[in-house]
Amino acid sequence: MCSQPSRRQTPLFTEHAEALQRALLEVSQESFYSVAEACEAPRFDEATMEFAAGADGAPARWLRAEVAFNGAFSGRVAVTMPYTLASDLLANFVGLMPDEQIPERDVFDATGEFANMVCGTWLTRDCGRRRFDLQPPAVSAIDARASAIDPSADQLVLVNEQPVRLGLAFLAS
Amino acid sequence: MGLNLLIVDDSAMMRAMIKRVAGLCEIPIGTIFEAANGAEALKVLEANDVQALFTDINMPVMTGIELLRAIATDARWKNLLRVIISTDGSEARRNEVQDLDVRLYVEKPFRPEVMRDVLSTISTADTAVH
Numbered sequence: 493m494c495s496q497p498s499r500r501q502t503p504l505f506t507e508h509a510e511a512l513q514r515a516l517l518e519v520s521q522e523s524f525y526s527v528a529e530a531c532e533a534p535r536f537d538e539a540t541m542e543f544a545a546g547a548d549g550a551p552a553r554w555l556r557a558e559v560a561f562n563g564a565f566s567g568r569v570a571v572t573m574p575y576t577l578a579s580d581l582l583a584n585f586v587g588l589m590p591d592e593q594i595p596e597r598d599v600f601d602a603t604g605e606f607a608n609m610v611c612g613t614w615l616t617r618d619c620g621r622r623r624f625d626l627q628p629p630a631v632s633a634i635d636a637r638a639s640a641i642d643p644s645a646d647q648l649v650l651v652n653e654q655p656v657r658l659g660l661a662f663l664a665s
Numbered sequence: 666m667g668l669n670l671l672i673v674d675d676s677a678m679m680r681a682m683i684k685r686v687a688g689l690c691e692i693p694i695g696t697i698f699e700a701a702n703g704a705e706a707l708k709v710l711e712a713n714d715v716q717a718l719f720t721d722i723n724m725p726v727m728t729g730i731e732l733l734r735a736i737a738t739d740a741r742w743k744n745l746l747r748v749i750i751s752t753d754g755s756e757a758r759r760n761e762v763q764d765l766d767v768r769l770y771v772e773k774p775f776r777p778e779v780m781r782d783v784l785s786t787i788s789t790a791d792t793a794v795h
Binding site for chain 1: 675676677678679681682724725751752753755756757758761772773774775777
């Protein structure tokens with residue numbers, strides 16, 4: 493739950509990690525018809541290896557969406573996932589047919605909206621009495637191995653058996 | 666004649682989903698307009714006859730709250746049905762929109778069935794539901 497600002501302005505990551513992960517599970521299941529579960533590092537690494545290269549052996553594309561939030565406290569949430577998962581999530585959300593072509597810009601947009609929903613859901617559930625403003629998501633293509641905003645603090649999740657990193661960083665106030 | 670809708674969201678995916686659900690509903694829908702932010706939405710409203718507005722809150726250029734405030738000051742849109750669709754379901758935000766004549770407040774994430782029910786509600790009910 494939210495700390496009272498009078499006690500401490502910058503919250504601790506550990507206070508919110510579980511709630512943030514719950515938000516990701518809820519968003520995955522409710523809106524994207526996807527199965528999500530927390531997982532341990534060995535299993536996550538295995539899944540990451542599986543999605544680190546494309547069919548041609550070249551490095552696979554991953555996407556990272558960051559959503560900055562400002563309010564009683566400020567920071568950013570980062571969600572990192574393989575491009576293939578982002579594409580699947582979009583298809584589930586909009587209800588696309590399996591053979592429908594999906595433009596790249598739509599996959600980027602879906603990744604951003606997914607992160608936006610995770611961030612907004614977390615703040616609403618965990619700090620529902622306080623107001624936060626969310627910035628539009630910033631989405632970029634990255635290398636799978638450079639995906640952590642804080643490797644020691646990232647939470648590891650599997651969504652439809654594909655690896656998703658969930659990061660949270662607070663701005664010191 | 667069907668309801669003309671305006672969907673305002675900076676996510677093309679969200680607009681596509683709402684549009685798709687609207688198309689599958691059994692209620693008569695006229696034209697579905699789209700806008701990526703509040704400023705674009707105002708231009709659409711100026712140029713077209715729209716009966717129902719679905720708007721996100723956090724958007725670049727002009728937010729949903731700013732859009733709703735602009736609409737509230739113009740008598741031309743006094744009968745426009747206003748629905749917020751946002752990840753921000755905080756008490757603070759709900760209080761902020763209390764005086765902006767918002768008919769429904771839908772929190773993301775939601776399933777398509779929720780949007781179908783919302784469309785059904787606004788097409789038939791005349792009572793304010795919050």
